Amino acid sequence: FTRVLLKDAGIDPDTEVTWVPVGFGQTAVAAFEAKQVDIIITMEPVQTILDARNTGEMVIDLPSGEGPELFRTYPGVSRIALRSHVAENPDLFEAYLKAHDEVIAFISDDANVDEVAAIFSEASGQPLEIATAIVGKYTSVWQNVFDCKGYDNVLAYLVASGQFAQELADDAQSCNDIVAPVSQGIIIE
Numbered sequence: 001f002t003r004v005l006l007k008d009a010g011i012d013p014d015t016e017v018t019w020v021p022v023g024f025g026q027t028a029v030a031a032f033e034a035k036q037v038d039i040i041i042t043m044e045p046v047q048t049i050l051d052a053r054n055t056g057e058m059v060i061d062l063p064s065g066e067g068p069e070l071f072r073t074y075p076g077v078s079r080i081a082l083r084s085h086v087a088e089n090p091d092l093f094e095a096y097l098k099a100h101d102e103v104i105a106f107i108s109d110d111a112n113v114d115e116v117a118a119i120f121s122e123a124s125g126q127p128l129e130i131a132t133a134i135v136g137k138y139t140s141v142w143q144n145v146f147d148c149k150g151y152d153n154v155l156a157y158l159v160a161s162g163q164f165a166q167e168l169a170d171d172a173q174s175c176n177d178i179v180a181p182v183s184q185g186i187i188i189e
Helices: 002-008 026-033 046-052 083-088 090-108 110-124 128-138 148-160 166-171
Strands: none
Touching (some): 002 148, 046 128, 083 090, 090 110, 148 166
């Protein structure tokens, strides 16, 4: 992932970067704050923790649409079930997706930020101010939309990062072959 970001920025990840493994979470924060590394590639809650401490500056904010076109449409959370199981239990999956729709509607509503942040803080162990900042930043991101371009981008990423041969991507099933619109709450673009 990082190699693709660097290449997109015109930086050769093999000759212009020194890689220092720092782990994730608090170990990455500690290494960054101790100036053992200049840049960390990370996700929440580290971004908000560093922002709250005025320690670093976000260079590429992928959820805001910055960065390579390849990562602008990229699936985050998906639900996976055997097609036969869905076909045999449509009511179960409809109820599950309806409940999921209700959760997304609740956490996406700005009026619920404080309650969602309190739940997130308790569940994650993050201080309430960090949880509130994270929840406030991402309320607009939660949705029940699956864009098939995201599926195609995953294949392109796997090829670009050397994890997949182009021939495998060419032979992969199409998005419409593997994504089943079980509920009206799921939108496939």
